[in-house]
Amino acid sequence: MEVKYMSRKKHMMTQNKAINNSEKKYKAKAFTKSLNYRALGKTNWNRRCILCLIPSLLGMTIFFFWPFLRVLYYSVINDQFNKKFAGFRNYLDTLSNPHFQLAMKNSLLLILIGVPLLVILALIISLLLAYYLERYPSLQDAFILPMLIPTASIVLIWQELFGRFHSAVPIYLLFIWKNIGICIILLTAALTTLDKNALEAAKIDGARAFMLHLKITLPMILPSIFFTVLLSIVNSFRIFKESYLYYGNKYPPDHSYTLQYYMNNNFLKFNYQALASGSILTTLLILLIVGAGLRLQRRYQS
Amino acid sequence: MRIKKQKKITFPAIKATVFLLAVVFLIPVVLTALASFRNGNQISLKGYQQLFFNCFPFYRLFWNSVFYSVIITIGTVLISVPAAFAFKFASFKGKGVLFVIYIILMMMPLQVMLLPNYIGLRDMGLLYKRIGIILPLIFSPFAVVVTHQYMKEIDSSVIESARLDTNSVLKIIYHCVLPQIKVCIAAVALFVYADIWNMVEQPMIYLDDDRLRTLSTFIVQADQYDKSVMMPASVMFMVPVFIFYLLFHEELKEGLKL
Numbered sequence: 001m002e003v004k005y006m007s008r009k010k011h012m013m014t015q016n017k018a019i020n021n022s023e024k025k026y027k028a029k030a031f032t033k034s035l036n037y038r039a040l041g042k043t044n045w046n047r048r049c050i051l052c053l054i055p056s057l058l059g060m061t062i063f064f065f066w067p068f069l070r071v072l073y074y075s076v077i078n079d080q081f082n083k084k085f086a087g088f089r090n091y092l093d094t095l096s097n098p099h100f101q102l103a104m105k106n107s108l109l110l111i112l113i114g115v116p117l118l119v120i121l122a123l124i125i126s127l128l129l130a131y132y133l134e135r136y137p138s139l140q141d142a143f144i145l146p147m148l149i150p151t152a153s154i155v156l157i158w159q160e161l162f163g164r165f166h167s168a169v170p171i172y173l174l175f176i177w178k179n180i181g182i183c184i185i186l187l188t189a190a191l192t193t194l195d196k197n198a199l200e201a202a203k204i205d206g207a208r209a210f211m212l213h214l215k216i217t218l219p220m221i222l223p224s225i226f227f228t229v230l231l232s233i234v235n236s237f238r239i240f241k242e243s244y245l246y247y248g249n250k251y252p253p254d255h256s257y258t259l260q261y262y263m264n265n266n267f268l269k270f271n272y273q274a275l276a277s278g279s280i281l282t283t284l285l286i287l288l289i290v291g292a293g294l295r296l297q298r299r300y301q302s
Numbered sequence: 303m304r305i306k307k308q309k310k311i312t313f314p315a316i317k318a319t320v321f322l323l324a325v326v327f328l329i330p331v332v333l334t335a336l337a338s339f340r341n342g343n344q345i346s347l348k349g350y351q352q353l354f355f356n357c358f359p360f361y362r363l364f365w366n367s368v369f370y371s372v373i374i375t376i377g378t379v380l381i382s383v384p385a386a387f388a389f390k391f392a393s394f395k396g397k398g399v400l401f402v403i404y405i406i407l408m409m410m411p412l413q414v415m416l417l418p419n420y421i422g423l424r425d426m427g428l429l430y431k432r433i434g435i436i437l438p439l440i441f442s443p444f445a446v447v448v449t450h451q452y453m454k455e456i457d458s459s460v461i462e463s464a465r466l467d468t469n470s471v472l473k474i475i476y477h478c479v480l481p482q483i484k485v486c487i488a489a490v491a492l493f494v495y496a497d498i499w500n501m502v503e504q505p506m507i508y509l510d511d512d513r514l515r516t517l518s519t520f521i522v523q524a525d526q527y528d529k530s531v532m533m534p535a536s537v538m539f540m541v542p543v544f545i546f547y548l549l550f551h552e553e554l555k556e557g558l559k560l
Binding site: 045046048049050052053055056057059060062063064068070071074125128129132133139140141142143144145146148149150152153154155156157158160161177180182185186188189210224227230231234237238240241244245248259260263264267272275279283286287 | 407
């Protein structure tokens with residue numbers, strides 16, 4: 001009886017041990033397996049994620065990076081036939097070219113006058129729409145729609161409306177009309193993320209209250225304002241299409257001759273050296289503006 | 303008392319100004335629509351009649367515009383969503399620098415890239431072909447940057463748990479990421495569509511055959527056509543984007559964040 005009991009107990013113990021052992025072994029195995037799997041999965045995962053970038057990167061390299069390096073090369077050689085190193089001569093030629101100077105002046109004027117006008121107008125409108133006129137959400141559409149309307153389709157009416165203005169005003173108006181939509185979208189997106197309760201106190205109907213509101217809200221959305229300004233500056237360089245359509249195939253009047261016209265005309269004349277150095281100089285100008293903007297923003301934020 | 307008086311006079315004035323401005327911003331569109339029905343001094347559909355039955359280049363150019371816009375929009379979304387996903391979830395050396403380069407490229411005006419693009423297309427033998435217009439535009443740094451910005455808000459725990467089930471990144475993007483960024487994709491697609499619909503320089507420079515060009519060149523070369531068809535053509539040029547705006551304006555307002 002006792003023997004039987006002992007043996008049974010022993011048997012159970014050994015059995016338990018065996019189960020324990022196999023369980024441990026299994027657990028250990030599973031653990032190492034999962035570890036391996038995880039490590040493997042992690043690197044694999046990362047590699048697979050990077051693979052997703054490849055198509056975009058490939059296209060960018062073929063159509064942007066590599067050609068851009070070639071433009072850099074074109075800007076420092078004599079001409080594309082004998083390919084002699086010219087140093088900075090092309091750049092000096094471009095900088096002293098009166099057409100380039102005029103173009104630069106007009107482009108900078110658009111940045112210094114057109115962009116502030118655009119952003120201030122967009123800011124006031126989006127603030128009013130977000131807090132004081134929220135009962136009329138469709139008002140916003142009137143300002144956003146122009147950004148989608150193709151320029152070519154309204155340019156005829158623009159010529160009829162502003163044909164007798166002999167200044168750059170029509171182009172400035174077209175610039176504001178076309179770009180206010182994206183500004184309002186970005187600024188409204190920033191305004192709606194603000195804590196509305198904190199602003200409720202300031203929300204009293206009144207012009208003076210509105211100014212107070214402006215003072216409270218502005219610092220809160222400063223990063224978005226910076227970005228909107230930056231984007232508008234960049235868009236001001238893109239206004240060529242509008243002015244090209246507005247003035248037709250003709251040579252534009254002096255006040256509307258922007259950098260893009262300079263580029264386009266040199267392109268049509270196959271003057272690669274002037275075009276290349278002009279492109280690089282414009283790129284530098286944009287980089288300078290973007291860099292200064294980001295720097296300013298960082299200083300304000302800290 | 304004085305404050306009250308000021309409030310009564312000026313503030314409604316500011317509000318009214320916004321209403322007025324909204325109307326002013328719509329004037330060019332409305333005037334174009336009205337002018338399309340004008341023939342001399344009377345209202346008529348003669349312009350449309352001329353356009354639809356007597357001006358066959360219009361159909362071809364309209365179709366070209368649709369073709370380029372649709373193909374480029376689809377291509378842009380297909381390329382830029384995975385790229386933005388990679389920028390968000392992959393870790394590799396130089397990721398930050400690469401992203402800054404994308405941002406800088408996004409800000410480059412077309413005229414700066416004119417020569418680089420032209421040289422690239424010429425060397426690959428793509429100049430003066432449809433594909434030469436489509437390919438460079440599909441790789442839009444703008445779409446990548448905007449989609450990436452929007453992805454900041456997505457719930458990455460869903461992706462972590464999905465990774466236990468599948469190892470395929472594309473499946474995860476399709477099932478876990480896309481539903482979360484639908485709004486952004488709609489906004490980007492609409493923006494890209496309108497941008498391509500509006501393009502003028504590329505078809506004028508990278509194409510030499512009028513049969514391959516787009517509707518915007520119809521208006522550039524206005525002197526080749528009957529004058530009465532121009533306004534109706536302008537209206538027809540607006541109609542597609544207008545319809546898309548009616549369908550997707552909510553997405554457009556919410557999906558673009560920077």
